[in-house]
Amino acid sequence: MKILRKKNKEFPNIQIDHLEIGQDQNEVDVLSESLKENGTKIKKLFEGTADFTFREFEIDNLYYAMIIYLDGLVDLEKIELHVINPLIKNNQAIVQQSELKIDYVLEQLSSADVKQGETIQAVIDQILIGSTVLLINGINKAIFIGEQSWEQRSVSEPLSEAVVIGPREGFTENIRTNASMIRRRLKTTKLKLESMQIGRLSKTEVIITYLENTAQHSIVEEVRTRLRQIDIDAIEDSGYIVEFIEDTPYSVFPQVLQTERPDRVVGNLLEGKVAVIVDNSPFALIVPVTFFGMMNSPEDYYGRFIMTSFIRLIRYLFLLIALMFPAIYIAVTTFHQELLPTNLLFSVAASREKVPFPAVIEALLMEITFEALREAGLRLPRPIGSTVSIVGALVIGQAAVEAGIVSAPLVIVVSTTGIASFMFPNYPLTGAIRLLRFFMIFLAGTLGFYGIFLGVFFMLVHLVQLRSFGVPYLSPVSPFNLNNMKDIFIRVPWWKMDQRPEQTGKRNIRRLGVRFRKY
Template identity: 55%
Template sequence: MTKWIPGRMKSLVTFKRKYMNSLVQSSLTNREPLKSDILSTNLSQNVEQLKTIFDRSSDIVYRDFQFGDLQKGIIVFLDGLVNMKLIDDDVIKPLLEYGKNPLSQSILCFEDLENFLRNQVVSAAQLSEGREFQEVIDHVLGGDTALIIDGVGQALFISAKEWESRSVEEPATESVIRGPRDGFTENLRTNTSLIRRRLKTHQLKMEAMKVGRLSKTDLVITYLDGIADESMVAEVRERIGRIDIDAILESGYIEELIEDNPYSIFPQVQYTERPDKVTGNLLEGKVGIIIDNTPFALIVPVTFYGMLMSSEDYYERYLISTALRWIRFTFLLIALLLPSLYIALLTFHQEMVPTTLLFSMAASREAVPFPAIIEALLMEISFEGLREAGVRLPKPVGQAVSIVGALVVGQAAVQAGLVSAPMVIVVAMTGISSFIIPSYSQAISIRMLRFPMMILAGMLGLYGILLGLLIIISHMCRLRSFSIPYLSPMSPMHFGDLKDVLVRMPWSNMMVRPEETAKKNSKRMNNSFRSRRPNGSK
């Protein structure tokens, strides 16, 4: 018993020490910075409190100054998020120059002080005020400069934001032959200005919100007032407002948190780097979501057919755009069904293959030890791996490695008798077809659906393919994107909207906007346009 007590006491002491350390760490990590505390009229107390809050933050800069003989003040800003030249020229220099004359002692209430500084001292364009420490923290961490003066229990926030950002460039993921070459950047205000340049109307609304408890990521909900459905805009606003997460690092966070069915393989929110694509969707009554720190903007609601359209469809003549759409739809079916059809025909339905072709395929498969389903799965998985490796490798060698790897591996596999030559052709055609789909997220969903379709074809033949198609179509019929049916306007049928689905009619025939999204203002073009055409045109 005497031997047990010291060991037991030692373990209890160790447990208590670990428990207290965990409490201290949790209090440090979960501590919220004094949301209810109000700025004091004592400058030294305010500075001491701010230095406690921004403890171990070497990038927080405190610059004190003095008005005349008695009045003192300090500016607080975050190094790296502000324009130092603006602070020097518009804030510090005017304050020091005015300090040569004594500051009037009657200016002690903040309203007078704010007007006095705004009109006579500080020459910055954007100024705001606040009383609480939390406001000071939010503004400073957001890139603003906080001006605090002794004797006044409020702060003046001066906007002098500037940070390193990428210049406007052509989007790498959505290149076009004909169309604008500018793309979104990681700067929120740059992205909103790109849309403002295209829509010079007061109807373009941009509502600002913040998401993320720690990141406090800025985002903008943009739409055209008078065209977008107010209930849809309210639904977007409500879904984003429900998000309660520590940080938003990219638009993918928002996309997954606001879509109707996150367990579906089909994307219900569209993302794009192109300002003209966002603008075109806004004109159809849709809503755009622009997030800071990412070049990808979100568009809601979306449909399956809308994800297959390119912005270039509306820049080329309608006959060319219609032909390109049919090619796109055809290769979509090839990307989904070609390996499955190959497996089904070779395994169950050889009588449907022409005799000469069947003999040729049988001869090429004579040395292959695997059934068609195993052969197809091996080749498709290898192709997806090579494609992913080409994306992750450095750009100078990524494309070369992926192309050379596919050629070398494919040729070596055929010579070794592991796969047949027709299978290599099928896999190559399938891979090329998946690249034709304009939306990358939609292309990934088609690529992933290819594998269960291949398994069904290997088990049931053509019946398995039909069963898989029925499951996919029934699932898509149940999907909705912000209350809009995913297969609209085909299901439910809207005959007026079919002018811009499988075909792209001339602009003179598309005088109304889509019925599902632009219920408030459906007219796009006046009917008098046709009467003003030159003689002889119809």
């Protein structure tokens, strides 16, 4: 048992005692030469663990040995082939020695991943990650054989980011598979992958990856620092980490990009950004990010620039519709009827004649119902989820209009707004827009257009102040950078984008050869 003293950041003169029991003792408890003693200690630690397995055998009938592993995490056939059989059947070099040495044992093993350890804690850690531990009587070291094997999902098309044009590979829950998909796309020694563990109980492996000659050292170091400061029992998904490393966690706007597409990760690495891969999660994290970067889709770079630019303009138009269309309808029908043409005004007034609620209550009822249908469609089994959401919206909308609860124009407004919210390529950003839409509806219902202008003003002020790992959230619009505007609202041809974004890629600003001909 050991008491660790840590200083409080706010009150450096006050020390807080943290008591850690068990772990520190294991870290200093070295292995002895007695196989029985080592085995007893390890068995006691794993007492009551059903999948804890050990097997004792003799090396050429001379030296007692034991292998320890967790059932379901190792490949038993490979252990039999690469560990047990070589030690039992092929030990002439070992027998000739007066005493058994670990070097001779290592020579007999045919496994590629072999390590050594000297403490009980090292043995426990290796067992828990799926390694097989070999203990030999007379040797005060343990041998760790990495022959892990468990069921895992195969590489498939990403589910949360639909692919129209481009690679159809998506990340899986295996961190090694995910790292290999990035390495396969960037065949350079400049691609660095740094590993660490987070979680006192889960010991989840996390990999920081970046391009050494492109990413800024300050951003990479900041990512390392924020990850090391995370002190939690377990990390079950990369989403846990997002809230710990965001600059402004109380903002509704996401400051970390989550993606399950390897090509999107590689594209951001080439711009000087840093990616974080988490074991047991198919979503990689990318930092720093900007608002305009999350509005872009990987398909924008695979298609022709003319069509891509048109789609981007439509995307930004529908961003305004998704955010403010219901609020504008409420403001016009409640406070500013003079803005409508006479015929349209009569039509809207006639449709709202039987509606007993004010426009703002009417809109809130429809928006909340639409959000409920959307969530129901996500939670239901996939074959019937989309059908139920679509049919439910049609049936409820039609029934509500016929019953006089809502007006027909509002159904059109809510439907158009719902369609607009599906156009964004980033799900967390979609959630932020959906939430802010209710805020705009409330302002429009109380102050009309003045409330809408006030809401837009406060949102812009917040976005201008927002940072993602020190990078302005609205860059390159604020602060304005004309050279980086080539890939914001429109996308210029590739031969025109000869430089990386200055905010993240200024260490290696040129991405296009200087001899390339520009048209």
